[in-house]
Amino acid sequence: MEYPDFELEKHLAGRGFLRIAGVDEVGRGPLAGPVVAAAVILNVDAIPEGLNDSKKLTGKRRTLLNDLLRQAAEVAVGEATVEEIEQFNILRASHLAMRRAVEALDPAPDFLLIDGNMIPQGIAIPAQPVVKGDTRSVSISAASIVAKTWRDRLMVDLAQQHPGYGWERNAGYPTAEHRAALQHLGPTPHHRRSFGPVHKILYQE
Template structure:
């Protein structure tokens, strides 16, 4: 199994860039909660060992790496709200979150490595897109870990305010438990109304009440 390395960053350094940020987002698929992005500038001398796509790591490993990244790297975390997801669309909202994360970095980057194949609208800094970047670039892998852990923790907090949907374990994804909660309890302010399963529930309720 190939693991992320520092070759994209080294190439960028060789091209004269000094502050290279990896950017990734998490939470495009869930029915509830914000979409979260992280931007990370790793210290080439202190790269945490074992960085990888957050989905390939155990929860315990993610926790340990999160702490190491936060202490050794320049990190910014940002989100786009459920209202912004519904107003624009999930792709645009994820790009808004990415731009906010980039803008929030304490050290201004001069080159961005972006997970995926699309550049967020309005990004004027030098950048490159890397398909499956969280499994290829250590900076993007670090961003994926930070974004996922931050969002998971946020959904655990929301689960305490809105119990019954299983957000503490499903992070807002449309699991059987989540759908059961929707049937029993209805839609919360944290549900994405533009997503078909939520829209259909609201539309059915409207027909019944009309």
């Protein structure tokens, strides 16, 4: 397995940027729940081993790395609600969550490495988008781990309030179990009504 490295961060440090935050989001594909982003500034002397794209890690490994990051790094999380996803669309809501995560870091970073090919509107800090960044930069992979751990736990909590959809297993993604429950039980207030499968159930003739 190939792992992300610290080369982008080293290059930026050579240009005088010392507080470099990796930024990533999770939750663009689910039918339910918020989209969550994290911003992480790693401690160069305490980078946990095995950082990688959160989707390539087991839940147990993600939890361990999340705990290590929260002990040794500067970590902040931002969310955009289902209502904001509906109001703005999922891309803009994802960017809103990213901006909130960055703004929650105090003191502020002086450079951002952002997963994807766009810099969210409203971010005034110097930034570089990095396509597939969670497989290239350890700072971005750290952010992906923190964001996914946060969102998965949130969906487990929501699953207890709304049993039957399997959110504790599928985190709101459109699995067969979730889609069948949606058809049988109908949408909850946490479902994204503009997303196809939810929209069809709401407005079927």
